[in-house]
Structures are given as C-alpha cells and as structure tokens.
Amino acid sequence: MAVRNRFRAWSCAFAFATVLALPAPCAENPDWSTLDPATQELLAPWRDAWTTLATADRTRLLANAMRWQAMDASARASFMQRSTDWQALRPTERARIRARYAAWRALPPDDQARVRAAATQFTALPAAQQASMRARFAALDANRQHDWLLGPSTGAWIEQARTAFAYVPDGERDATLRMLQALPADARTQLFALARRLPDDQRERLRKQLLGTDPARRETLLLQRMSQ
C-alpha cells in the first residue's frame, strides 16, 4: 500500500513538472490560425514564416499589429509621417536616437518623471538661455556627458563610483552598477568614502563581497565593515 502511494505521489509530481515544462498556450505565442482575420491580414507577409519566427519576434509583431489596429485614421497618418521623417535621418543619427531611447526606456519611473519635468522646464526657457545651457553641457567631458544617460539619480554619483572603483572587470560592471543603484543614498556615499580609503586588494574584496551578498543584507554588511 505504501509503495502504491509513493508511486502515485511520484506520478503526480512528474505530471505536474511536465505540465510546468510544456509551453503554455498563452496569448503572446499563438498559432496563426488563432489570430483574428484583421490581424492575419496585417501580418500576412509573415504567414508562411510564422512558425519559424522567434517568440520575441512574434510577440513584437502581434503587439505592433494590435497597436496599429487601435489607432484611428489620423493617428495612423501621423505615425506614417513620423516614419517618413525617421527614414530621412542619417543612419548614424537614427542609431544615436535609438540608443538614447533605449536608455530612456531603461530609466526607473522616478527618473523618467524627473527627466520629463526637466525637459518641459528646459523647453520653456528663452532660446538664449537654452543655448547657454546647451553650451555649458557641451563643455563637459564627453564621458561625463555620457554618464547622464544613466539618468539624473545615477548620473549624480557615477563619477564618484568611477573614482572609488576604478577597475571593475567587464563582466561585473552591470552587476556592480545595479548593486550601487540599489543601495540607499547614505550607504552608497559611505561605501564610496570607505572604498577610497582602502588599498586596491581590500577594495576589490569588499566589492565582490557586496556583490555576493543578498541585496537586503548589503547595508548591514557595509555598516559592519565601516565599524571595523
């Protein structure tokens, strides 16, 4: 009896795991036949290749098609005009704007709100003052200008981070940046001050220790390290 129950338990577990492993028939990855006729008509050029498309491409095409269907005639005309203007730009300019748009989308909501408000405030300035501000910004070092693509919050301290942790391996830069962004402002300032006082090897050890620590415990670890 016990053997039979154990067999049933294992069977249930196996079936459950199989169900979890199977791709769910979600709306993001539907078969062509399940699309409504209007969407099929819009996406007709991809009908033959639909099954071979990557899931991300199918999802993107579907989202684009749904967005297009939600637009009225004037919105579509406006979109097509923007598309025409966009194609008229030089490829290098398009690449520059694409990179900045990706950076903009990657900003946290608070930073997006700050930047949006700053843009509104900036464009309301008199033209001469705008030109003056642009000239002041253009006078910054190119690396420093680029830093501000990380947003107003990170851009304000990234220079200190670069001074504190000058040589971070390529594969750990993103993780280190995320770790620093997740720290409370006070803890981050203390970390920069501490890192500047430490010799290279201890500073690197501290950085790796922080990276390997649970985010919720990093501040505690930092306080312990400060008290040593």
Add this chain to the structure above:
Amino acid sequence: MAVTAPARERAPRGPRWLRLFLIALLVALLATLAGSFFWLPAFLRNGAASLVRVEELRAHAPAASLSTTAAVLGGADFALLDDPDGERIARDLELYAWYAANPNASEASPNSPAPLPENTAPETSVPETEENGGAQ
C-alpha cells in the same frame, strides 16, 4: 700475352627520342618565356576583371515584397515611432538628465566634480605605530 685495355665506361644514356623530346620542350619553354616579354593574353592584361561576367541591372527594381504598413509593423523602431514624446526626450536625454540633477546649473561651474570626503588617503598610507596601534 697482350692484355687488352678495359673498355672506357660510358654513362648510361636514355633512349634517343626522350632526349629529343626534352630538348624540344626546353626550346618551347624558352621561346614562351621570351615571348611573354612582348605579348600577354587578354585575361592577364586586364587582370581578373576580364574573367568576371558582367550583366546590366534590370531597368526596374523588383517590386517591394512588403507594403508600407507591413514595413512599419515589422520595423524595429515601431515602439520609438509610437512614442513621439519619449523620442523627443530621448534625443537630448543626457542634457535633460543633467538639467534635472542641476536645476541651478547656470550658477555653477559645469565641470565641478562631486565633493570628495576629507579623508581620502588609503589606509596603508597611515603608518601603524605604537601610538595609533594601527586602529582604523
């Protein structure tokens, strides 16, 4: 008793036709070498280009396989074009982010770095003496 002198040994020689053939081949090669100073075949004169077949392009490009709408839907920039406000901000993102962090930028020096804490000396630069006991 007279002893006959041994016959003079002679190197073995190949058949006569082979010698004639080799001599003829040598003469032909020398003649070709001498001739190459005065004449080259066309494909060597013009380089590899003369070996490439060239055809004129069709007068009309093939019809586009995607309609304008389909090209827009399949384009990688759909999200960007669908967000004109975001695109406008993105064009000057670094400027606006700097301005957001420095609303009074007109009063400050643009290159002023963030202030450093007073104690920036590495710990190792402090000699560990009996007086401080190395406590840091």
